[in-house]
Amino acid sequence: MTQQSQEFNQQRTLSHGKKNETIEETIEKVKQRIIETGDKPHVTVARQLELLNELVGFPLGQFLLQNGGLNGYWTDYILEHQFQGRVTGIDTEGRSLTKFEKYFLDKTPTFLATQERYIYFGKIIQNYVQDDVVLASLPCGVMRDLLKLDFTGVENFRLVGIDIDYESLELAKKLAEEYDLSEKVEFHQEDAWNLPFEDEFTLLTSN
Structure with missing residues (x-):
């Protein structure tokens, strides 16, 4: 760190x-x-x-x-x-x-x-998976909620992990490698109350 x-x-x-x-x-x-x-x-x-x-x-x-x-x-x-x-x-x-x-x-x-919320949210988020989707998680933690989604048949998508905790972001990067999604993800260490994003995400979830 x-x-x-x-x-x-x-x-x-x-x-x-x-x-x-x-x-x-x-x-x-x-x-x-x-x-x-x-x-x-x-x-x-x-x-x-x-x-x-x-x-x-x-x-x-x-x-x-x-x-x-x-x-x-x-x-x-x-x-x-x-x-x-x-x-x-x-x-x-x-x-x-x-x-x-x-x-x-x-x-x-x-x-x-x-x-139970984790399972329920996972089903809802899965419905948003399609080409050109941008899914973000804040705070993302290790971001398994997005990384474990089924992207079969979907080529163009982006996953964004945002967290203030450096250690969580490092674990999320390793998990992205395990899911073979490193090229599809990006991570940002940011304060949730001061984000540099505006209208960039299709869906924003919280882990």
């Missing part, structure tokens, strides 16, 4: 701010906060500490605890889980999912709604 891109990320990324501390330091801070706050009407300190221990038992939980949000990689992980991890019980690295992790990914309303 260039220094300019890194500074841009640090100043602008709101969904998942990186902390300058280790996961161990983050866990300890959360533990102390739970203990200092004490029992709550609906949950005891002991139960909160149990849940914390379960949350940090898998990579996604650690990322959420430390960053307070999702980046492009973990958003894609959650969306694709319904096609892979939910079926096999194994993540993309070959690791068996924990019981709490399965609940997190398969039962929580927010994640379920996001996964």
Whole structure:
């Protein structure tokens, strides 16, 4: 990452701010906060500490605890889980999912709604696939929502990925290579509130 891109990320990324501390330091801070706050009407300190221990038992939980949000990689992980991890019980690295992790990914309303929206939007976007179409995604994350579309029989099209997060854009570029679509895509690191585009896209979606 260039220094300019890194500074841009640090100043602008709101969904998942990186902390300058280790996961161990983050866990300890959360533990102390739970203990200092004490029992709550609906949950005891002991139960909160149990849940914390379960949350940090898998990579996604650690990322959420430390960053307070999702980046492009973990958003894609959650969306694709319904096609892979939910079926096999194994993540993309070959690791068996924990019981709490399965609940997190398969039962929580927010994640379920996001996964269902992903499928629904994919069907709608597919209807726009035709020659001379320009499809854009903002923020694009790894942009699998556009890259996995069926372009059979369509020669002239362009895919545009826009994101403020440099790391997500780099992952999107690699994924475009995997789908053999590198020549059809372009990526821009931009602030969503200050875009240099005007009437360029047939359809603008959000991942």
